[in-house]
Amino acid sequence: MLHPAASPGISDVNGVGIFAVASLPRGTIVWRRCDNCVELSRVDLTLYPDAVSRWYDEFGIGLDHGAVLVPCGGAHLFNHSCSSSAVCVNEEFGCLSRDVVAGEEITCNYLDFSFEKPWSFTCSCGAASCVSSISARGSDTPPPWMKTVEPDVFRSDIARVLQPLGGGGRLLDLLLP
Numbered sequence: 780m781l782h783p784a785a786s787p788g789i790s791d792v793n794g795v796g797i798f799a800v801a802s803l804p805r806g807t808i809v810w811r812r813c814d815n816c817v818e819l820s821r822v823d824l825t826l827y828p829d830a831v832s833r834w835y836d837e838f839g840i841g842l843d844h845g846a847v848l849v850p851c852g853g854a855h856l857f858n859h860s861c862s863s864s865a866v867c868v869n870e871e872f873g874c875l876s877r878d879v880v881a882g883e884e885i886t887c888n889y890l891d892f893s894f895e896k897p898w899s900f901t902c903s904c905g906a907a908s909c910v911s912s913i914s915a916r917g918s919d920t921p922p923p924w925m926k927t928v929e930p931d932v933f934r935s936d937i938a939r940v941l942q943p944l945g946g947g948g949r950l951l952d953l954l955l956p
């Protein structure tokens with residue numbers, strides 16, 4: 780499920796990306812796992828034609844044991860930037876790590892997913908901090924957000940911001956156990 784003020788659009792970074800339709804503050808939950816998101820086990824993936832399972836692998840978020848989660852509503856389309864504005868806090872949701880203005884592309888850092896199968900690409904995000912060559916060694920466990928993202932860093936921001944996707948009060952406790 781994608782934030783209602785975030786929408787796919789043509790990207791200067793790569794292909795199609797996700798753009799802010801309105802200015803959004805740090806802490807805004809920009810995507811959240813829901814019942815319409817597709818989750819496939821490693822076994823499920825073998826049941827599809829190769830091209831389809833490769834697509835799920837590429838756009839899905841790796842979970843434990845080779846399973847993938849493909850967020851619905853276009854939320855699989857976030858591009859990478861070395862100066863990203865959003866972070867995938869865990870497999871339940873991602874939030875903005877800084878304010879974005881209307882019309883700005885919302886990006887995340889693919890190195891948050893570096894535990895997945897080995898991959899690499901040449902980055903052309905244009906950020907001053909761009910490291911150009913991005914690669915992940917790949918490993919089975921643990922999920923990277925356990926290591927690379929500290930949810931509590933965003934807890935106060937998330938609690939302060941109006942959240943169309945939910946995320947206040949008790950729901951925040953579910954998202955950030």
Ligand SMILES: [Zn+2]
Nearest residue numbers: 780813816851
């Ligand atoms: Zn969903």
Ligand SMILES: [Zn+2]
Nearest residue numbers: 861902904909
């Ligand atoms: Zn870059």
